[in-house]
Amino acid sequence: MTVTCKRKSSGLPGFLILASFLTLLLPQAKAQVASRVQHIFPQGTVTHSNLPYAGDTSRHHLLDIYLPAGAKANTPLVIWVHGGGWMTNDKYSDMSYMQQTIQSILKKGYALASIDYRYSTQAPFPAQIQDCNQAVDFLYRNAGKYGLDKERMVLMGFSAGGHLASLLALSNNQTVPAFYANGKKPAFRIRGVLDFYGPADFGAMIQSEAGKWDAADHPVVRLLGASPLQRPDLARVASPVTYVDKVDPPFLIIHGEFDESVSTTQSQLLASWLKLSGVPQEVIIVKGAPHYGDMFDAEAIRAKVMNFLAAHLK
Numbered sequence: 001m002t003v004t005c006k007r008k009s010s011g012l013p014g015f016l017i018l019a020s021f022l023t024l025l026l027p028q029a030k031a032q033v034a035s036r037v038q039h040i041f042p043q044g045t046v047t048h049s050n051l052p053y054a055g056d057t058s059r060h061h062l063l064d065i066y067l068p069a070g071a072k073a074n075t076p077l078v079i080w081v082h083g084g085g086w087m088t089n090d091k092y093s094d095m096s097y098m099q100q101t102i103q104s105i106l107k108k109g110y111a112l113a114s115i116d117y118r119y120s121t122q123a124p125f126p127a128q129i130q131d132c133n134q135a136v137d138f139l140y141r142n143a144g145k146y147g148l149d150k151e152r153m154v155l156m157g158f159s160a161g162g163h164l165a166s167l168l169a170l171s172n173n174q175t176v177p178a179f180y181a182n183g184k185k186p187a188f189r190i191r192g193v194l195d196f197y198g199p200a201d202f203g204a205m206i207q208s209e210a211g212k213w214d215a216a217d218h219p220v221v222r223l224l225g226a227s228p229l230q231r232p233d234l235a236r237v238a239s240p241v242t243y244v245d246k247v248d249p250p251f252l253i254i255h256g257e258f259d260e261s262v263s264t265t266q267s268q269l270l271a272s273w274l275k276l277s278g279v280p281q282e283v284i285i286v287k288g289a290p291h292y293g294d295m296f297d298a299e300a301i302r303a304k305v306m307n308f309l310a311a312h313l314k
Contacts, residue, residue, distance in 0.1 A: 034092075042103055042106050044070065047066055054181065061134075067147060076148075086125075097296065126238070129168060155192075156196075159261070159262065166193055191312045194305060223238065259289070259291045
């Protein structure tokens with residue numbers, strides 16, 4: 001499916017940008033960081049900020065929970081996984097250009113949780129998926145404390161976060177000890193995935209990005225700790241398509257037509273693997289859209305997102 005949206009602003013380079021959405025979270029700024037997104041949330045939203053989900057003091061092991069006004073027990077949950085090439089940004093990133101979607105999520109009575117995870121510059125893969133699994137497990141185990149429904153959780157990821165959301169959901173019904181911080185598989189189940197332009201098959205990326213894989217600062221090379229050309233085994237383990245099977249949750253995949261960082265073929269490949277396995281899926285190619293930006297917050301896209309949530313968070 002192709003959706004045409006009016007472009008409000010030009011796209012910026014995706015994986016390597018260190019400006020618009022990059023936050024370093026210096027200690028003295030920590031108390032003020034929520035003000036970056038406070039205006040986005042509807043009046044009455046209840047916020048639980050900087051919850052340590054891994055039992056340590058790492059600033060990369062924090063999450064926020066946003067509850068809709070008047071929320072009671074068993075509120076369905078959307079879990080937000082930020083982008084940034086696995087090496088920049090934080091749990092507030094991507095929110096600035098998705099403001100109306102966030103407001104719709106809260107106004108419809110869903111809770112939102114946004115998670116941090118370790119950068120690839122700090123720890124190579126699988127540290128990032130370990131952190132995501134640990135964060136979701138924290139939300140699952142503490143659902144009653146925060147009024148969440150642990151049986152109704154959907155993942156929503158952007159770029160690198162789309163990759164991590166897809167990888168987590170697709171591997172969730174399998175046992176991959178390396179993906180869990182303590183080696184023990186968590187008990188939660190994911191009801192659906194909203195994947196915004198996330199890489200799905202690093203092996204397939206090699207052909208579309210010929211000549212780039214010797215660069216030490218390439219985001220995928222940093223993530224894996226080696227070039228996929230040198231370590232195709234690691235590339236396969238880290239690729240969401242590796243784990244597709246017939247019992248995976250449904251996917252809504254959204255990608256910009258002119259994405260300069262992740263080819264649309266990545267989303268199309270993932271959708272094809274899901275379709276072959278009989279998993280419900282839909283791909284939306286946003287006409288004229290770059291790697292990220294407010295074109296993904298357009299009314300047509302927002303309607304698709306809300307319909308997906310209504311269908312899978314019943």
